[in-house]
């Protein structure tokens with residue numbers, strides 16, 4: 290490169306030296322001209338780099354003293370990768386542990402593309418949930434919104450949320466304690482367990498997913514597990530869930546792109562099913578609770594499909610996850626397993642041969658309920674929620690700026706040693722203290738408190754009844 294710019298021959302005479310000087314000057318000035326675009330590009334690049342650094346690292350709006358302490362991480366990515374690093378469900382994970390010990394239980398960060406306040410403070414978490422739609426609002430990153438659909442209850446607010454939620458609540462409350470529904474919970478539990486006989490190995494989570502999905506399809510839409518739509522929906526749900534928790538890259542072939550398509554297929558299958566039921570119902574008495582409630586709600590076709598999607602989506606992964614967690618913890622705690630079995634043996638003795646379980650039996654399963662609650666505390670199915678501050682919010686000494694993302698992290702309070710004695714221990718007996726219900730919030734709270742709490746619990750309790758009586 291050097292000899293392109295500088296003449297390296299020895300200088301023989303003044304003349305040649307002068308000529309060389311002129312030549313050198315010319316070479317240098319042409320070099321300068323060549324370098325201008327490079328220098329300009331370098332300058333612009335550096336300017337952009339420092340602008341980005343400023344954008345991500347500089348404090349915006351409020352002064353640093355107003356904001357919780359923290360770090361905004363790398364340009365673009367912020368600290369998202371660290372935050373999402375996999376860790377055991379019954380642990381806080383290294384990211385939260387390090388950040389809480391360095392900055393305190395409320396800190397600022399940059400996550401999922403937005404400046405964020407992360408709260409591991411139980412008081413602030415309750416405050417956030419109780420002020421939904423006043424100071425905070427449910428707000429999910431774009432890839433999640435795209436995959437859930439614009440009418441999803443999790444995403445909408447105000448009157449539309451009220452309307453869709455009231456349909457979901459009314460449906461769940463009507464269904465959860467009916468003898469028909471409870472009979473199917475038992476029937477499907479027994480048939481799942483019978484299918485395990487003679488098998489060397491059972492993949493429990495897969496079985497639990499099939500159990501919860503088929504139960505919903507049968508009791509809500511009258512679709513049998515062996516009917517073609519059931520298999521299609523199951524397959525699409527598996528693709529959907531795989532993509533839901535993957536890198537949100539909407540490029541053909543990626544799990545995320547496949548999930549977006551699977552969601553569209555589920556919606557269209559459900560639309561067809563609802564339409565068919567509407568047609569066959571005319572002039573017949575064969576209409577289910579779901580049809581009746583959907584009719585009363587004065588919903589558009591799109592809203593009806595969205596409510597059913599929400600219910601199936603919200604109920605499918607969570608309840609099957611809960612069943613798997615309980616069975617996992619029972620496997621680690623033979624004494625708890627024994628006590629649980631005793632409760633169900635005593636219950637069985639009070640009932641007639643083959644007599645089905647009912648809502649009162651469920652209400653009497655006290656220890657079972659404690660086992661379920663403790664599995665939710667230790668297992669942390671839903672680790673955190675997505676919210677956005679609607680205005681500047683002052684809480685204790687912290688300022689949460691308007692427009693910032695806010696993440697209340699439940700895992701932190703579920704595993705906090707200042708709240709729970711020996712928090713990593715699976716101990717259902719701690720639930721004999723009624724105050725535990727206020728200290729543990731696996732189902733969220735406020736306006737968006739999960740409407741499926743009892744549905745998830747009764748399904749799990751009845752499944753466990755047959756499980757502990759038949760399996761070691």
Ligand code: HEM
Pocket residue numbers: 427442443454457461599600601603604605607608611670671674675731732733734736737738739740741742744745
């Ligand atoms: C172990 C089981 C479950 C857990 C841990 C769970 C957890 C949650 C949580 C934390 C929320 C609040 C979301 C937020 O505030 O943004 C929620 C909302 C919701 N859940 Fe559940 N859930 C479970 C089971 C179910 C079941 C069985 C159903 C219905 C079949 C259901 C239906 C819903 C619906 C429709 C919402 C949205 C409520 C709204 O935005 O107003 N969930 N769930």
